[in-house]
Amino acid sequence: MNNTSSLTWGTFKAALVQNPGLELQFQYAENKWVDASYHITEIKLAPITSVDCGGVMNKWTEVIVQLWEPAGGQQDRAMQVDKALSIINVVEKMLPLDTNATVKIEFGNSEFDTRQMYPNEITVSGNNLLVDLRPDTVQCKAIERGGSCGTTASGDECCTPAVEKPKVQLKNLASAAESCCTPGGGCC
Template sequence: MNTTNTLTWQAFKNSLDQHPDKHLQIEYAAGQFVDPSFHITEIKQAPIVSVDCGGKMNSWTEIIVQLWEPAVKEADRSMKVSKALSIINRVESVLPLNPLATVKLEYGNTQFDARQLYPSAFTADDDTFTVRLTPDVTQCKAEDRGESCGVAPVKTVENRPQVSACQPGTGCC
């Protein structure tokens, strides 16, 4: 989990709560938006338990909101924030969601491979509330703790130690 881009489920819902009458737009890449006729098809709560290459157990929870564009676009349909909130409320009436969980939106189309993205910025204008998404990056948790996973650190331009690529037999990953 990359903690630099994370937003909690509660903070995400609070942002939506401030704009219930606006049309919800999702920007999945610079200048690229999910079709306005999208549906929220599923909300998943995923407890993650892992052991990193340094041997430390990690755990966190993710809430994943899955978005889907119908094959036939519905020109007169646009999801309002209030509709998204009603879906969230319906889900939470059956499955209590962890308010401190990391939130991701899962989306893909024929030009954009399905992936989970972080909500990173919100903007509102007269009619719309836009959620801008950013991708996650992989990381070495042991290195983030200042530990070695068997691979020599490499200095980067910013002079921040980075782990070079793991090679078979080095003891890393």
């Protein structure tokens, strides 16, 4: 399953349901695999509401599956897909998961900082269901809407470098004699 955009929870779960007898493996970097001893420690439902730099409100939902590698837990075989589905079923009895939500996998270990990643490709290879993970990226939603971030309340473009405004020098046009305050002169 190639993913040109974010994979939905419904699509991800359907891939699991179609392959219950396979071992579920996650690749988090080039030739780096989550150790077969991993556990699915929790599944999070995260409704997101944000306002971008162009002043537009955005809403979406994420389902985040957290993986944990126990210390020294080396084993040869990964969790079977049907075991992962049983964990999902326990979660969904208590927390209905939005099938249209974006799915992310959260993982980290002593050699790889914890981060949320997108399932990029899900493939069957022998007895394995392989999930290739790609890191999330930061983007400017305002630029994605048409190439400009819009204008901030101050009138400046929000995604362009700040331009230093020239300083205005104030000059007193009154004569030097009138502008000078002297004791008893009545100006203060």
